Amino acid sequence: MELRSQVPEGPIEGRWEKHRFEMKLVNPANKRRFNVIVVGSGLAGASAAASLAELGYNVKCFCYQDSPRRAHSIAAQGGINAAKNYQNDGDSVFRLFYDTVKGGDFRAREANVYRLAELSVSIIDQCVAQGVPFAREYGGTLANRSFGGAQVSRTFYARGQTGQQLLLGAYQALERQIGAGKVQMYPRHEMLDLVLIDGRARGIVTRDMVTGAVESWAADAVVLGTGGYGNVFYLATYCKGANATAIWRAYKRGAAFGNPCFTQIHPTCIPVTGEHQSKLTLMSESLRNDGRIWVPRKKGDKRPPDQIPEDERDYYLERKYPSFGNLVPRDVASRNAKQVCDEGRGVGETGYGVYLDFADAIKRLGATAIGEKYGNLFEMYERITAEDPYRVPMRIYPASHYTMGGLWVDYNLMSTIPGLHVMGEANFSDHGANRLGASALMQGLADGYFIIPYTIGHYLASNTLGKVETSNVAFKQVEGEVGARVSKMLSIKGKRTVDSFHRELGRIMWEHCGMARNEAGLKEALQEIPALREQFWSDVNVLGANEEMNQSLEKAGRVADFLELGELMCLDALERRESCGGHFREEYQTPEGEALRDDNNFTHVAAWEYTGPDSRPIRHQEPLSFEYVHLTQRSYK
Ligand SMILES: Cc1cc2nc3c(=O)[nH]c(=O)nc-3n(C[C@H](O)[C@H](O)[C@H](O)COP(=O)(O)OP(=O)(O)OC[C@H]3O[C@@H](n4cnc5c(N)ncnc54)[C@H](O)[C@@H]3O)c2cc1C
Numbered sequence: 153m154e155l156r157s158q159v160p161e162g163p164i165e166g167r168w169e170k171h172r173f174e175m176k177l178v179n180p181a182n183k184r185r186f187n188v189i190v191v192g193s194g195l196a197g198a199s200a201a202a203s204l205a206e207l208g209y210n211v212k213c214f215c216y217q218d219s220p221r222r223a224h225s226i227a228a229q230g231g232i233n234a235a236k237n238y239q240n241d242g243d244s245v246f247r248l249f250y251d252t253v254k255g256g257d258f259r260a261r262e263a264n265v266y267r268l269a270e271l272s273v274s275i276i277d278q279c280v281a282q283g284v285p286f287a288r289e290y291g292g293t294l295a296n297r298s299f300g301g302a303q304v305s306r307t308f309y310a311r312g313q314t315g316q317q318l319l320l321g322a323y324q325a326l327e328r329q330i331g332a333g334k335v336q337m338y339p340r341h342e343m344l345d346l347v348l349i350d351g352r353a354r355g356i357v358t359r360d361m362v363t364g365a366v367e368s369w370a371a372d373a374v375v376l377g378t379g380g381y382g383n384v385f386y387l388a389t390y391c392k393g394a395n396a397t398a399i400w401r402a403y404k405r406g407a408a409f410g411n412p413c414f415t416q417i418h419p420t421c422i423p424v425t426g427e428h429q430s431k432l433t434l435m436s437e438s439l440r441n442d443g444r445i446w447v448p449r450k451k452g453d454k455r456p457p458d459q460i461p462e463d464e465r466d467y468y469l470e471r472k473y474p475s476f477g478n479l480v481p482r483d484v485a486s487r488n489a490k491q492v493c494d495e496g497r498g499v500g501e502t503g504y505g506v507y508l509d510f511a512d513a514i515k516r517l518g519a520t521a522i523g524e525k526y527g528n529l530f531e532m533y534e535r536i537t538a539e540d541p542y543r544v545p546m547r548i549y550p551a552s553h554y555t556m557g558g559l560w561v562d563y564n565l566m567s568t569i570p571g572l573h574v575m576g577e578a579n580f581s582d583h584g585a586n587r588l589g590a591s592a593l594m595q596g597l598a599d600g601y602f603i604i605p606y607t608i609g610h611y612l613a614s615n616t617l618g619k620v621e622t623s624n625v626a627f628k629q630v631e632g633e634v635g636a637r638v639s640k641m642l643s644i645k646g647k648r649t650v651d652s653f654h655r656e657l658g659r660i661m662w663e664h665c666g667m668a669r670n671e672a673g674l675k676e677a678l679q680e681i682p683a684l685r686e687q688f689w690s691d692v693n694v695l696g697a698n699e700e701m702n703q704s705l706e707k708a709g710r711v712a713d714f715l716e717l718g719e720l721m722c723l724d725a726l727e728r729r730e731s732c733g734g735h736f737r738e739e740y741q742t743p744e745g746e747a748l749r750d751d752n753n754f755t756h757v758a759a760w761e762y763t764g765p766d767s768r769p770i771r772h773q774e775p776l777s778f779e780y781v782h783l784t785q786r787s788y789k
Contacts, residue, residue: 153408153761155774158562159263164780168267171563172606176613183208186612189356189371191343191398193220195228195315195322195593196576197377199600202325205334207605212369213326214338214358216393216706221323224379224391225596228315229436229529231297231307232593234272239296243304245269252591253781255301255481256556256584257733257749259411259757262780263563264582268591271598276308278601282321285310297441297525299589301481301788307590312436312529318593322600341367342706343398344634346374346405346572347626353402353572354620357630359638361706364698366635368622373571373608376402377600380555380577382415384714384721385666386658388552389421389434395710396717399559399578407567408759408772410560410580412717413725416587416734417667418553419485422536422546423505430651432551433536435508436529437589440478442513442522443546445469445485447506451496457507457545468492476788483586483734483747484788486550490667491745493549500547509545550667554592556583556734557721560759560774564607565599568759570615573608575599580757585733638698641708646691650707653688657681657711657718665722670738674726678719685715720760720769727771730754742785751783 160167160174178186186209190201193215201213215223237243248269253260276294280286286308287295296305310317329335340361347355347368355370381396382388403409420435446467448460468488470477478485489506492498499505514522519542523530530541537547558581559567559574566573576596583591664677688711695704731740731747732754740748756773763769 153568153770153772155408155560155568155759155772156562157261157774158564159261160563164263164266167263168270175606175610178609178613180208184210186210187212187371188373188375188608189214189369190375190377191356192223192377192379192576192578193326194223194225194377194379194576194596195318196578196596196600198223198319198322198326199597200375200377200575200604201335202322202329203601203605204608205329205332211329211335212338212371213335214341214343214356216340216342216361218339220326220337220339221319223319224394225319225593226316227391228318228593229312229434230299230438231309231314231590232275232318233299233306233588233590234276234308234594235269235306236273236276238294239305241304243306247304248272248306250781251302252582252588253584253778254786255588256586257747257786258584258751258755258778258783259414259732259776260582260584261776262778268582268595268598271602272594274602275594275597279318279321282325284317284321287311297438298479299437300440300479300485301476301588302479303476307438309438312438312526315593318597343378344401344709345630346402347630348405348569349620349624349626352570352617355622355627357627357634359634362701364700364702366631366638368627368631370620370622370627372617373573373611375573375575375604375608376559376578377575377596378578380558381714381717382552382555384657384718385552385661386654387424387429387432389418389432392431395713397710397713399574400713400717402559402567402569402572404762405569406762407569407572408560408761409557409720410757410759411557411724412721412760413665413728413735414556414585414733415552415721416482416554416556417486417550419482419489419550420508420548421551421553422533423500423502423549425502433532434553435533435546435548437482439508439526439529442525443478443508443510444512445478445506445508447492447497447499453497457509466492466497473788480788481586481588483736486667487736487745489550505547505549507545508548510541511545514542554587556581556585556587560757564610565603566607566611571611573604575604585735638705638709641692641694641705641712642698644690644692644694646693648691648693650692650694650704650711653684653692654707654711654714656684657715660684661718661721665725668736668738669725671726674722677722678726681715681719681722688712688715723769724758724760728754728758755783
């Protein structure tokens with residue numbers, strides 16, 4: 153397998169411009185001759201499907217929800233970054249690029265990150281033109297707030313519902329094309345495999361989630377925008393349906409998987425309360441603009457927060473990182489929360505929580521102003537915990553939230569399978585080992601609105617693609633394999649529920665491949681996961697039948713994939729013998745407990761190649777070089 157990044161030469165500021173000129177074009181009249189499959193209708197998928205159809209391609213778009221409008225992107229709360237510098241506070245494309253490379257702990261491709269920063273400004277224009285109701289200042293200009301890892305205010309937002317508003321914009325663009333007959337939308341269709349013909353991605357096989365029908369779809373190119381795989385931890389901030397199936401099956405057909413162990417554990421989630429829970433809820437990072445994080449100075453201090461005097465509180469982020477304070481990046485904030493809880497200073501019944509306190513902000517700005525910024529988040533918190541954050545500090549703790557790993561793609565967003573493109577959270581992304589807040593929406597929309605429309609054209613214009621039909625033997629073979637797998641799962645009729653396997657896998661992953669990892673723990677996980685997988689395939693009880701709406705069956709397929717992916721994540725974490733960003737190997741830390749990179753040996757992307765069910769995958773490397781942001785130990789002090 154060869155990893156050719158296809159990064160253009162020349163000064164970084166001009167690379168995308170030059171590349172756009174050098175890429176081949178499909179003549180407007182010829183575009184209607186090409187068929188493109190887009191799997192996913194989140195911000196990445198919907199923006200890509202709408203843009204490609206607008207250009208004239210025939211698009212088929214698939215999602216597993218009942219409407220594209222319900223993609224997980226709708227959950228995004230805090231905002232989207234863009235280097236508009238509306239605040240006149242020193243922002244620029246270069247600064248956003250710099251912050252993102254540094255925030256990702258120097259494990260992302262510089263050229264991609266620069267392009268992302270450059271395109272960020274167009275995204276805001278596009279969304280405003282669509283009518284996305286971004287927050288505005290009194291005078292009518294767009295408002296901004298700050299997110300972690302930045303010292304400027306560059307985050308555009310719509311209260312705590314930014315994802316929903318952006319998705320409505322993309323969804324309307326998509327609906328317009330559905331109405332125009334250029335996009336055929338297939339909701340409740342789950343992609344269960346990828347079909348290759350002559351080594352190229354030429355289609356997919358789906359299961360109709362209402363009737364159980366297994367069907368094939370052919371195209372000239374396939375685009376995946378299927379989101380992240382953080383639900384491998386079972387408890388996570390993702391929607392329950394988020395899964396790895398599309399990218400995992402593509403991996404097994406030959407697409408390299410980049411940096412699978414790079415996951416983001418978000419510092420501000422509502423803490424776990426017990427075994428009964430099936431998911432966790434995020435409290436947006438934007439709250440760290442005004443909320444102050446603290447724990448009692450004394451171990452085991454169980455007094456209610458209002459009875460702990462100021463001088464007995466430890467505002468540990470402000471103390472340790474005076475320049476960034478509560479707005480340090482997520483990996484740093486999460487690790488510090490874990491550390492104070494491990495020291496016995498955590499709050500709440502379990503001791504796994506820290507306070508996020510708005511008392512000072514309310515005193516300074518008033519409850520109304522705070523409500524205007526975060527009202528819906530406060531309400532959500534109160535509904536879940538029965539505590540009013542206007543009066544009592546929120547309790548928060550880190551949880552699985554985002555995956556920086558994903559399918560490896562080149563500068564054109566193409567995977568190692570020709571014709572298979574991957575966007576948004578599903579690709580291994582521009583965020584290196586740690587994503588800065590408000591950068592996922594930016595990346596998904598940059599990919600969908602502004603990159604894929606060019607690079608797909610280049611692929612289609614550069615290759616002679618014969619016509620393929622779903623009657624081709626390759627489709628029939630994959631359909632057979634998909635059907636056999638579904639039947640196998642239904643036939644086991646064991647004693648354990650699908651959820652019990654998922655929960656157990658999540659515990660293993662959290663314990664050994666979560667916020668902190670070490671060699672012994674990872675080796676233990678690499679024993680435990682295959683054993684659990686074997687048990688799954690002999691003892692799982694999948695209820696119901698195929699020919700009906702069957703959520704037990706849907707979950708079983710996804711958990712089966714997580715049981716394989718979890719192992720690859722642990723292997724990747726084991727082999728990366730350094731700490732960087734969200735990947736914290738306990739053996740490699742500075743005397744102050746910060747992540748200690750090994751730039752001599754690990755300044756690369758690890759891209760894994762599948763070699764069969766019982767053999768170890770091959771670890772390839774794409775070297776990374778840093779010409780514009782020089783490799784340094786990250787400091788937020
Ligand atoms: C609670 C929460 C809040 C967040 N807030 C922010 C924020 O404020 N700012 C920010 O930048 N980021 C935020 N993020 C991250 C961000 O929301 C996501 O990274 C981003 O929305 C992912 O978009 P996507 O289009 O890549 O995937 P998704 O929105 O996850 O969409 C995936 C799509 O793929 C489809 N799909 C998946 N698998 C299949 C399959 N096998 N077959 C068919 N269809 C399939 C789904 O139906 C869906 O349409 C937040 C994340 C969470 C969990």
